[in-house]
Amino acid sequence: MSPRWAPSKEAGGGGGGGPRVRRRLLARHPLARFLLRRTATAVLLAVGVTLVTFVLTNLVPGDPAAANLGQRAIGDPAIVAQFRHHYGLDKPLPVQYVTYLGNLLQGDLGESQQSHQSVLTDLSTAVPATLELAGAAIVVSLVVGVSFGVVAALRRDRFTDQLLRVISLLGVSVPTFWLALLAFYIFFYRLGWAPGSGRLDPGMTAPPHITGLYTIDAALAGQWPVFWNAVGHLALPALVLTAYTVGLLTRFTRSAVLEVLNQDYVRAARAKGLPGRTVLFQYVLRAALVPVVTVAGLAFGALLSGTVLVESIFAWPGLGAYAYRSATTLDLPAVMGVGLVVGLVYLTVNLAVDVLYGVIDPRVRVQ
């Protein structure tokens, strides 16, 4: 969290008159309120997310036992009973849910019926894989999208602008799953430029688990061949994912920059005789960044959606693939785990967006 929200130094100082004390309280108040509200939101969201997933998953006209036991085993009532007992499915639904919440409080997400491992273990490999993919994609999207948007705004209504507009609209219109298919076919199958599926070449050992992001872990461990290999595997799926977000960010940055360009303070900065570069980077971009940050937060959500469709094609062992498998096999603990992680990511991204607001805009920070 940004230290800028911390109570100001002067407010911490010694006693004084009435207004002084009041100001001190005021200085602390927003932060406390902010944190409190955030925590409350997080808890509510967690309960909401788990409840929704729980109810939805139990609506499915299927039986987890059938999905997870073999053809023969399912014919044996003793085995089915044993399975239900093991996963607590023999208890009434409300009890199951409360038990789940109780375990959740202790950090226990339950055991996946599919993988027979704790959901936490499963997630600890799936989540970093997806974060690595989505993270790489968001970084690329931000760099490319923001630059495109700025260029389009500066070249408003001219050829470059029109071209970038078509490109960005193409980006948001192309079905991700189809693009993934096409990219894989062309760059891997036809041209052989991209390495195959998965996060690393077969036979290459994963770097020691620190963050779970192979590129970072490999770099930290100094395993450069592994690093480059991981980057190679990351490139194509990440680029496919960026199509949508680049389009989105381009369009947004463009309109944000255009709006700022129309502001009096930009005209005033030009009237000061500042070089165009300074005006662009210090005056225009700073203000245009505020809406862009919001959209970047949203874009991250869109990326997580995209991974569901892309991961299967690139055999990327991430959250999307895990979510799909869990949802279609009624793996209740796993689905709930995915829901929680996703909710958590949402909160974190929102928090990051808020913090960035504070960093960018003093009106948010200084009150």
Add this chain to the structure above:
Amino acid sequence: SGSSAGKTLVVDTSFNLKTADPGREFEPTGQIVDKALYETLLTFKGSDVTKPVPGLASSYEQSADGKTLTLHLRTGAKFADGSAVTADDVVFSLNRVIALKGNPSFLLDGVTVTKTDASTVTLVSKKANPALPFILPNPALGILSAKTVQAHGGSATATDGAEKYLNTASAGSGPYTLTSFNTNTEVVLTKNPKYTGADKPSYDKIVIRNVQAPTQKLNVQRGDSQIALDLTSDQVSGIGGGLKVDSGASSDVIFLLLNRNTKVSSTTANAKFAEAVRKGIDYKSLLSLAGSGSVQPAGIIPSTFLGALPASEAAGRDLAGAKAALKASGIAKPSVTLGYASDLTVDGLSLQTLAERVQAQLKEVGITVTLAPAPTTTELDNYRNGKEQLGLWYWGPDYPDPSDYLTFLPGNLVGLRAGWKAGADPALTTLGDQAATTIGDDTRKTLYEQIQTKLNTDGPFVPLMQPSRNTVYAASVTGVAYNPVWTIDVAALGAK
């Protein structure tokens, strides 16, 4: 890359994997993994599943009543940790499978395991169990080191907690040990230097990766992997680049089910209607979907098994006959729904595709088929509870013995799923009981043939096909052989 020089073998398959614990696993990928990690008492050689051969047991005898099986253990067998394989380990391992009540526990239904002496184990079944020697090779019945398993929370009771450990390391005497295990991504096996079996493994390391079929093809073509296990005939056709293909009929039998329960559908319960369906299907056209290598079984028992009906008895299309039968059924404009698992593929052939073609074929007869695809989970529930009017499923053998197919008889597991209650066909039931307890291949063969012939005319099942099973492999790999129980024995592969 790979091949003998690197001593790493990469096998691509589409994972169906939950655990590496033999007492709990019964999924195709689990079978591949455990086959390499654990030795079983008896085993099969290559593709030949008609004759069990020695594994950890060097020989066995079966009693005349078919109830007792005595096994003599091979001397000198050692686990990967160096300790000797004892009769106690065998008793522990098999009892554990029974007690866990997991997916494979039915293999030893009604069997008690006792140690006779230090090198002899006796298996006694409640009923005559002539199939037991064919069951024992199943990798789920692999022998674990009792000491190691117990040290990690294992016990031969329902509260056994060794699964977690067995998913990180192996406790067997097989040619490989487990290095890493992930049910979603890949499994890595490392050569067991202390392996005491006859044929030492060739590769230092084997990586089994979870890859979807289309990608498997690209990978193996580009040399990223050496073996692709799940390619369809379409995908295999015209594959070049020095790759070899091992094709043959799979032992999975895809069949149509017509529910006998009038409450579910009075249409499908109608015998004449069933006949119309049976005659209305164009089996050859279905085979063309599965490509070369696929065959049409004449009965429910796959063509390579004992008791299979000769191919000449296979049904063929008779459109006029079908229409006549439909007329005779008295049902005007029949309309039924066909349930199937839309996400299920059988040896690369998607049930989806098959269902669409069946729909089109029956339309020509005058039967309206509404497709009702559902995720496996949901559809399995319908199937298991006998709620499907028409169902499209397959049966993969649990062990390569025709007795596995008695489940299709009235009142039995699959029979019930077709609404075929016990006593619905007493003659068949009697034949079935006889077949289950009779010993002697020839007698059994005749009995099973009779059962199938009767099933084909009176039963609610229409066997459609055994899809083709293609293994694509690099020229450097030798010893590739498809086995219906464990698909492929990766430890038996050699390098050129």
Add this chain to the structure above:
Amino acid sequence: MTAGNVLEISGLTLDLGGRRILGGVDLAVRPGQVHGLAGESGSGKTMTGLAALGLLPPGARTGGRIELEGTDLLTLPPRQLAALRGRSVSMVFQDPSTSLHPMLSIGHQLTDHLRHHLKLNRRAAKERAAELLTQVRIPNPLEALGRYPHQFSGGMRQRIAIAIALACEPKVLIADEPTTALDVTVQAGVLRLLRGLCDELGLAVLLVTHDLGVMSAIADDVSVMRHGLVVETGPRGRVLTEPRHEYTRQLLDALPGRSTV
């Protein structure tokens, strides 16, 4: 160019989007004097000011001359024009709440062009900035440098905007309705400030306003614009008491107190 004028606009025409906005404007501003520019809304007052800084909207086509001490600003290459902008000619805009960047500190906005034009280092620029804030009577100048626009009142913001405009000691200041958004009591302060700067620094001010009261209070000379043309120019006293042009008379008549009196 007539001697004594720092800024002289002659025959300035402007076309924008196929429409003639200015139809030949003539104006002259002398050092130490405030030249008031009045006129109805849309008559082109702002455009005239912007033309002098080369800040017209994209697509604008101009004709005529705008001479700053003999240099024609209209034909000057962009680079050289930028060097003059903020240095020799600067501008104050109408709304102080929008003409300061809300996310940059006052210090930043006061010093960046100082450092750019005068090549001052950080410290010197900061000192100069504090000095300027004192000059426009912002209390606590050093502390004020670290604050942001929203922390100041409207009148203070306008004074800060003036300080920014004056930072590089320009010769000409173009003030586009600098007090319209302010309360009368605050307006009075800003007007006094402008007049004082003009008298003390010898600054030439072009003051755009449609408030004839303001015009009367501060301007030395007055020009009245209508439909892109200057219809009347003359000394304040004369134009406001004995208007010659019909339009000026109308303007004056519309004032409360005039028509009824």
Add this chain to the structure above:
Amino acid sequence: MKRSPEGRAKFSLLRRLPPAWRRPLAVTGGLVAVFWLVIVVAAPLLAPHDPLAQDLPRLAAPGAGHWFGTDELGRDVLSRVLYGARVSIPLALLLVAMSLLVGGVLGACAGFFGRWVDETVMRIADLVFAFPTVILAMVVAAALGASLQNAVLAVLVVSWPSYARVTRGLVMGLRNREFVLSGRLLGFSAWRSLRVDILPNVLGPLLVLATLDIGTATLLLSGLSFLGLGAKPPTAEWGAMVADGTQQFDKWWIGVFPGLAILTVVLAFNFLGDTLRDALDPGTARTIGAEKERVG
């Protein structure tokens, strides 16, 4: 002045083109949209084959008899793509209409009545936003069972909140506008105020959002079908057809053509929506933009 100091005052021909919607992008978008609408209506006349007939050679490459090739069941890909329009486009339109209705009504109530109505509606919307759309739609579709109707419902579940938000925002902005207050001062009931003063002013922006959303809805629906949670076979549905294509990498035509169909439809509606948005005032356009992107 010959040159503006910014060096970009060059007279541009494009600036001369009259209203926003006459720009090339809008024209292209309109033409393509009309093209597809014609196909929706006339698919049976245009398609060379029965989209369900399995009588052609299997997996034939594009050629004279079948321009887009055939799929693994020997069906004509071109005919299936044409018939696919009859599935995807009407459904997307229906979906958008439903989202507009549900989200619009809820959002208008939230914005106008405020307080607990607002809190309740917006917290539910937040909950939906907390999930990536595809994952939520996937779970809903899996829960309801795979079918097109259920896929539409699933997408509806994730798409109404953005309409609710936009409507709420617009209504809240309008609620305190002077003309609405004037009406209230004249004694308008809340209902009349909403109907006469607020809704007509909300409709325009909402329609722009809806136009932009047709593309998104098409993408989401085909995404679900791609995952096997949408259209039931043998229905010719584009997402499902692309999924068929993933089974046969080297038979590229199976997946490429339906994918192109999705792309062009979505692109056309995005072109149109984008132009409409430009024609709108910037403030509203921004709200819509922000909300629209959430859906994606």
Add this chain to the structure above:
Amino acid sequence: MTPDPTAPLLSVDDLVVQYHRPGASPTRAVAGVSLQVRAGEVVGLVGESGCGKSTLARAVCGLTPAAEGRITYDGTQVRPLRVRRRDPALTGVQMVFQDPYGSLNPRRRVGAQIADGIRTATGRGEAADGATPEDLLTRVGLSAEAAERYPQEFSGGQRQRIAIARALAARPRLLVGDEPISALDASAQLQVATLMRSLAVESGAGLLFISHDLSVVRLIADRIAVMYLGRIVETGPTAEVWADPRHPYTRALLAAVPKPDGAGVLPAELPGDVPDPAEPPTGCRFHPRCPQAFDGCDREEPQLIAGGVACRLYAA
């Protein structure tokens, strides 16, 4: 209907209006104001930006709830307007807003919007005596065809006339104008202001006219009230206040208005800014800027005395 013609039509007593901001003390935008408007009287309310003029006007119309004090219109207490329809008895109070662009519905014809007002009058039981939108438009100096057009087709001044016509259509007995002319061109300002006055006086209605343009207020108001930071500091007949402003703030305000006489006199400056109403100064709210402040001004808050001024200079 009004038994006692001298009884005020509108009576505001000790009104306090607060705005709540999260995490801060509430802003007392109106901090104890008493004010009366009689039928046929024009009251001008002046003061600097942010002193609470609009807040007061909105409270009078029930658009903003009062925290303390009471507002009565013609004997009925004004209650805040919420989701429910406005009390018909209160529709005799109508308002003309500042922004001519926001005060008409862009999607409806001008005539229809004026007809709403007529319906309000008939709904209250006041005879419509054949008033039509066209009549009203003519009364405000527009042509009758204007009824068929949309608001976008009019200039700011014309729109403001339409807004006035709509308000008048409801036959108000009290008209509130919140800076109705400040967004208009100089040429239109005076016309609209005098129009408002004449129409109100003609129909015998009271007019509360808010403006910061003192010269206009001087011309149209019978009585003037000067507001500073949420309080009224001086009130009295316009001519008296103009000729002899008593409160130091009123004096400063009048002196700060530049006169277009061509004399070149710089207006007098009032140092300092209007303080934040959330944290007003203690004692007299004006004392930090008052040139005549003396001992005790920072402690004692002066009340409005009988002479119509709230300043300790005139106490006792």
